[in-house]
Amino acid sequence: MSKETIRIVICGDKGVGKSSLIVSLAKDQFLPNLQDVIPTISIPRDFSASPYSPQNTIIIDTNDSDTITLQSQLKSADVIWLVYCDHESYERISLHWMMMFRSLGLNIPVVLCKNKCDQFALSFLPSSSSDASSSSDAASSATLIHNATDNDNVSSASSKDTKVEDEEFIPILMEFKEIDTCIKTSAKHQFNVNHAFYLCQRSITNPIAPLFDSKVGELKPLTVNALERIFILSDKDQDNFLNDSEFLALQRKCFNKVLDSNDFNLIKTTLIQFQSTYSETNVVSPLYVPRKGITLNGFIALNKFYAEKGRHETTWGILRAFHYTDSLCINDKILYPKLNVPETSSVELSPKGYRFLVELFRRFDKNNDGGLDENELIQLFKVTPGLPSLWTTTDFPSSTVLNNRGFITLQGWLAQWSMTTFLDYKITTAYLVYFGYEEDVKQVLHITKPRKFRRRKGKFYRSPINDRKVFNCFVIGKSNGGKSSLLESFLGRTFMDSYSPTIRPKIAVNSLELKGGKQYYLILQEFGQQQPAILENKEKLKNCDVICLTYDSSDPESFSSLVDILNTYKHLQNIPLVFVALKADLDKQQQRCDIQPDTLTDSLFLNHPLHISSAWVSSLNELFIKITEAALVPGEFTPGFPQEEVSSSSSMGLIPADVGNDVRTAVIVGSTIGFISLLSFTIFKFMKPSKFH
Secondary structure: OOOOEEEEEEEEOOOOOHHHHHHHHHHOOOOOOOOOOOOOEEEEHHHOOOOOOOOEEEEEEOOOOOHHHHHHHHHOOOEEEEEEOOHHHHHHHHHHHHHHHHHOOOOOOEEEEEOOOHHHHHHOHHHHHHHHHHHOOOOOOOOOOOOOOHHHHHHHHOHHHHHHHHHHHHHHHHHOOOEEEEEEOEOOOOEOHHHHHHHHHHHHHOOOOOOEEOOOOEEOHHHHHHHHHHHHHHOOOOOOOEOHHHHHHHHHHHHOOOOOHHHHHHHHHHHHHHHHHHHOOOOOOOOEEOOOEEOHHHHHHHHHHHHHOOOOHHHHHHHHHOOEOOOOOEOHHHHOOOOOOOOOOOEEEOHHHHHHHHHHHHHHOOOOOOEEOHHHHHHHHHHOOOOOHHHHHOOOOOOOOEOOOOOEEHHHHHHHHHHHHHHOHHHHHHHHHHOOOOOOHHHHEEEOOOOOEEEEOOEEEEOOOOOOOEEEEEEEEOOOOOHHHHHHHHOOOOOOOOOOOOOOOEEEEEEEEOOOOOEEEEEEEEOHHHHHHHHHOHHHHOOOOEEEEEEEOOOOOOHHHHHHHHHHOHHHHHOOEEEEEEOOOOOOOOOOOOOOHHHHHHHOOOOOOEEOOOOOHHHHHHHHHHHHHHHHOHHHHOOOOOHHHHHHHHHOOOOOHHHHHHHHHHOOOOOOOOHHHHHHHHHHHHHOOOOOO
16 A cells, blocks of 8 residues: 555535544544534544554545535545435435545545444443454454454344344445445444544555455456465465465464464364355365365465455455555565666676575476476466566577476576576566565675776776676677577587578577686677667667677688678777687688788787687687686777787786686786787787778
8 A cells, every 4th residue: 555645535414423423533532512514634643553554544524515615525535434324314325425426537435334323332332442442453453364253243143233234235335336345333432433434544555446356256366366476485385285384474474473273273164164165066176175284275265255254454464465566566666676776887696696596496396307397487487477578589498508308407597597687687676576585685686896997098998897797798790600509509509500590689698617616607699680780779788798709711701791890880899809700610711801800800909710610619618718708808808909008907907816817818928928029019010000990
């Protein structure tokens, strides 16, 4: 319930006791001879012990003869407290008042109150005071057993006294769906006054309409879906039963109370009685199985019972403990907590996040085969809206590591979520809430330090990185150049000789370990027909750590496409680049281009292209390590900086020691490179000017 202030407008014919009800509520005593309309009063939250009471409740008295003011107040109301006291005022409920509400276009709950039930109140006078004082606390004292049978006890004890009122209430409840509930009161004896006020509050804080369809007598589909999700999350051992410990844990979570064993036994008995009643007319699955627990159908039936008995605040207590709003959706503030992420920072999973995902994987790997098959994935995502759209558009589970039977492994599961968190952390926070993460979901995330830049020769380049574990690489090149095979090989899959052009973007994510034991996650993205749009979009490129420029070494026309790309999108030279010659197992061809691959990379002060084949595992490992190194030490792979300047930066301590150890020889210049080599390189630079820097 999100409203901080509720406006209750009390209306009815003259003389029905509207003002007396307000005064009796506010002063806890009956005062005769009141003015026709008393001033508006405000009741603070501490009037009620319910945790879902609003900060402030305003009660507005009205005069039925002042139509303009009355209608104005009704239009601003959240709930209407409609009062009658005799046959004449009862007839006007349907003939006048309800028609007026509909003509004004009001779609708000109405609490119908029969006042001046003094004779009825006197028969319950010894306990009426305690009943009134406790009624406003009904929501706060809710439990899964609740006092759902109280109404039946009162009804059986006083069926003669309430027969007339029941005959009055039932037809009007059937005719007007706007009427939320009905109640009998006596302002003179303070009978049910507090409870009537509580019902007005409850119609807003714990509305029945979203939960229960009174016309068909069933819980609404959204309610059933929410309760089913709660049942699955509470069924920790996944045996499709809520055993005693699971049910009591749910009770503590929802109401912060321990359920008495007698009350718990009463629930079980009630469900068994329901079962025997239903089985007489229908063949239904069990609601409760001794020594096993409550079934999903039993859990749904229990909450339907609460709704039928007017104790739906119990169901709301369960739903709100799992962060459901009045629209039966999980609160967006829980799904998507506000995070302050600097523009050049990335978001990764924290150790808590990885630990939760590992536990989730193991819990749903029922056969302990180290992989989640299709049925296990369906069960895992049953408590969510389904697979994230990011996963479906990137062809999950083919986007990550699978075992030889095509089931996602733990390595692939963690890699997939590492990629998801990096690309859109809001998906991760939302789904971990769906999966039942109970603490602050921000704890599953780690925000890296903002990316820093250094300047050399008037050009900026990215500083070395030592606090990130996930890197993003764009794989760029001409079609039919072997990019898709490269992504497949990255996931450990067998090379397929058949060619299928990439239309939609493809993605592959896997973990790899550098020397020293440090583990990283690498994301490879291929964009198909969207490649030109991606290269043009500088905002997209901000999330790219390395660009892998690929060409087919067996195709003489392939390399010219990379030259065109570098000429067209000159801003790519501000990003670390790795050149790769694919299909190296085929005959190498001279490239029909003004500049050959080695010459171009020399002019950019970059390493020569790596010659890779999907059939050569060692060459693939070398490439993936090289890409990770480029992300860790961007300066060495950014065009335009001679190697001796990078070496100087390293010796001056500009590159962190731990990064230097990880990337090994990529940072440390060997002593075999002497003065003559450096001099030759410098002479070449001046004799061979390039248009690329």
